[in-house]
Structure formats: C-alpha cells, structure tokens
Amino acid sequence: MTQTLPAPARRPRVPRLTGPVRTTLRLHRVALWLWLATVLAACGLLLWLHGPGADAAVRQLARCAPSDCDYIGGPSFRYEQLLRSVGAFVYLTPYIAALFMGVVCVGRELERGTAQLAWVQSVSPARWLATTLAVPAAWFIAGTIPLVTLLHLVATSGPEPRIPWYDEYLFLGSGPLALTRVVLGLAAGALGGVLFRKALAGGVAGVAAFLVTGYLSARYRISLWPTVTEHGPVPPAAPAGAQVLRRDAVTAAGEHVTNDLACVDAGGAAQLRRCARGFQDFSVTYHPSSHYWPLQLTESAGILLLAAAATAAAFAILRHRTP
Template structure:
C-alpha cells in the first residue's frame, strides 16, 4: 500500500513581529493620513493642469488699470492651493500627537509596551520600531505631497500674485523643510512620551515643535545665508522678487545713517525723485534674492535634522534609564 505525501504548504506572509504590532495598533491613524495625502495629491494634480489654465485665463482677462481678480477661477485656484497647504503645515503637529500621545505615551500608560518588553522585545528595539513605522508612513506621504505642492507654486501664477518665495507660510510648506519638520515632530513626540508616559503628552510636544520652528523661522532664517547689498540709486529699485531686510539712507547734511528708511522709493516722477534724493548722499538696501531660496531651505533643514538626531538620542537614553 502506498501513501501520498501531503502537498507542501506555501509559506504565508508573516503577520507577526513588532512592525506588524505597530501597524495593527495604529492603523486607523496611519490610514487616515494616507487618505488625506491621496485627496490632496488629486487636488494638486488638478491645480497643476486644468486649474492653472483656468486661473491664467481669468488673470489675462483682468486688463483694466488697478484690476484685481476676485472669485471665479482665480479665487478657486488660490483657495484650493491654500487648502492643500493645510495638511503639510499641520503634519508636524499631527506626527507629534500620534507619536507622543498614541504610539508611546498611551502604550506606556496602559502597560502594552511593558507587556511587549516581557516577551523578549527589548525597550530599545520597541522604541526603534515604534519610531520607524510612523516615520516611514509619514515620509511616504510627505514626499509626493510636498513635491506637487512646490511644483504647482513654481509653475503657476501664484509667485507673480500673492505668494513670493519668502512668504513664511509658503517657505514652510515647500522644499525640504516640511519633511524635516515632520521628523522633528516625531522625535519630540517620542521624547515627551518616554519622559511623561501619558497619552496627553502629545500636545506638550506639539508646543515644543511650534516654539522650535517658530524661533528658527522668525529669528534666524534671514541670517542663515549671506545677504546681498545694493547702494546708490540702485538701492531704490531692488529686484521685485527679493526679500528686503533693511533699506536705509545717509543724510547729506550730517552724514547720519538712517536704517529702515524708505524715502524716495515711492517717488512718482523723475522730478520728485531728484528733489527727494538731494537731501541724501547715499542709499543702501540689504536683501535676499530669489536665488537664495534653496541655500536657506537646505541650511534650515540641516539644522532641524541635527536637532532631530539629538532629540532621538536623548529619547533612547531616557528610555534606557527608566525601563526595567
């Protein structure tokens, strides 16, 4: 009598391990982020194509002196673009709340993390996995979202109308800076979670993200790259796309330098300009031209990445100190 051997079973996809645990525990938040990204990308693709064409036709029809386009295709174009900027601007704070309040703080508060540690998963590996999964998920969504957002801005009518390159909101939602801010939010959330071990710590870390990015953007951004300076009458007409930092004049009578003086800049005629300039012997303007966009973006991103690395190192150190 012969017996047939059972057919070998095909290996099945393994759905165990710490990565799958993190995915299953936080799948609602991660899939919500995915839905937001997909919806925003679809809107941005429309803005890049039909939306931009309609907005340009609307602007071209506004030919009368002093004409300002309001509503219509241009208004819809601008409103939708600003709407797609919202998830990019909010992503660092959402990442902070997810990491600090849900992924780490809540799991430590409930004891879920300690249970995983008791099952041969070291605290360091648990924290690394808990950080890696949301980081990969957020990065995968931010890359196409920010790239399309930047493409729509740079190729459409927005820079010529209301959004110059140095606009603070635009600068924070284009280039490399948005992605590094998300990484900083994840790192600060992780640190707050291991420090306080409560679900409410995500909000505290969000305040830290706001303070750090606000100080960098408002206080130090303009000094990250050497400025350009024009003197003489050329200083009265800086490039239209420049980010002017200081405009000054030197009095002819006393030689006193007056900073932030915009005299003669708005002269209506050559005669008015000549009469105005008679009281000054020199002018100067300090500014960042549009070509400084990428150097400033990359330098500020590097600073944020360095802070992120330091915060992550502190989070692991704190966990090793307090973990059993």
C-alpha cells in the same frame, strides 16, 4: 515499470511582516488609512490646480488684472486660496505627527502598560521605541514626499503673479525642509511621551517643543545665509521675486535712516531726485530667489540635528527608567 511524477512546483513564499512592525501597523491601522486618504485628496487637489485650476486662473488674468475686475471669488483667487490651503496642511503636518506620536504611539502605551507588557515578552524597550518611531515615520515621510513634490511644481509653474517663494506656508511645505520638520515632530512627540509617560502630557510637551523650534526658525531664518546689499545715490531696486529685508538711507551728516518706504514711492524721476536730496547714499538688503535652496538645506541640516538630539534623549531616558 512505475513512472515518477514530477513534484509540484512550490509557490514562492511572500514575506510577511512579523513582530513589532506588524503589531504597530495593526495597532495604528486606522490612523494609517486616514493619513493615506488625506494625502490622496491633497495630491488630487494639487493635480487639479496644476491643470484646470491654473488654466482658469490664466484666462481670468488675461482678461483683466486682479485690481481691475472681480478678483475675490474668481478663478485666480480660488487658485491662490486652494494652493495656500494645501501649503498650510503640509505646514501643520509636523504638529500632527508630534501630537500623534506623543499621545497615541508613546504616551498612551506607557500610560496603559501596553509597552511594559511587550517588554516582558520578546521585545526590548529600545526595540519597542525604535519600531514605534520608525513605522509612523515611514508612512508620514512616504506621504509627504509626493505632497512636497507636487506643491513645489504647482508653486513654481503657476500663473502670474505667483505666491512669493518666501511665503511661510510654501517655503516650509515645498522643499526638503518639510520632510525634516516631520522627522523633528515625530522625535519631539516621542521625547514628550517618554518623558511624561502620559498621553495628554506627552502630546502637549511634543507640540510645545516643536512650537519653540518653529518660532526660533522663523525668527532667525533670514540669518542662515548671507544677504545681498546694494548701494546707490538713489534707492536701488531689488530683483524681481527677491525677499526685501530692509531699506536704508544715509544723510549728508552720516545719520542712518531705516525706512522701508524712503523715496521708493516718490512717483517719477523728478520727485525721486527731490526726495533723494539731503541723502548721500541708499541701500537695499534682500534675499534673491536663488537663495531658496541654500536657506532650505541649511535649515534642514539644523532641524535634522535637533531631531537626532531629541531621539537620542528619548532612548536615553527610556534606558534610564527601565531595567
């Protein structure tokens, strides 16, 4: 009587990336590893700032105020500069993404004919562009999320005096706006590459388009959410941490005088009353710190709309130029 041996258990098959996704990852693997290494270094620096760096700054500030001791070169100064450096890196990441997408991913492939070679095989132009956009977007966003999270944590829990929440680098690098700007940078780079079909021209066009968007955002950001205005017979003080936009004074004749320093630094109640004589009303207009999230989300929504429009334009131009 023969005994039937049980069949060996099959190992579960591990899914592997195939097709355009695998090709895109292999093609840009050096850029991927450089990005991961940079993100890990920046995250390590932020963790150090949240721990030993912040402790050293607190010890220095406990001994003396920055104006009373050697602030330049001290732990507090070093803490602030390193934090701003990471914020500047996150701030510049969308420009890097636009340049990378316009020069390397789209413009160079169209210029060399590599993309056309893929189209005559099994990959349609639309699928090629979708993969070329999606794969770098995945690794850029995956790396930006921990950077933004740690930067927001360090910026909101560091030693006093903290860098204000409306600082350009921190505002654009410590919230959802940082992610949407990366998406827009990638979309602008792809649009430039498809439009010019040249590596250099595509990258320059993508960065230029993003520069225009960044300029308009910085110029009109304070208008994206209603401001707060307070009036008083003497110059009212804005809350701590508020972004003061303007100070106004109204004379007895009804004339409006705009002066950021009007009667603010009068020095003492008696001098303040003498300075205020001849004016019948003062006002201060500002964004309180509670407006951080409304401003972030409102601008992020606008940036996403622009990214969607740029992506749709890139696909439309590619479809129009290919059979």
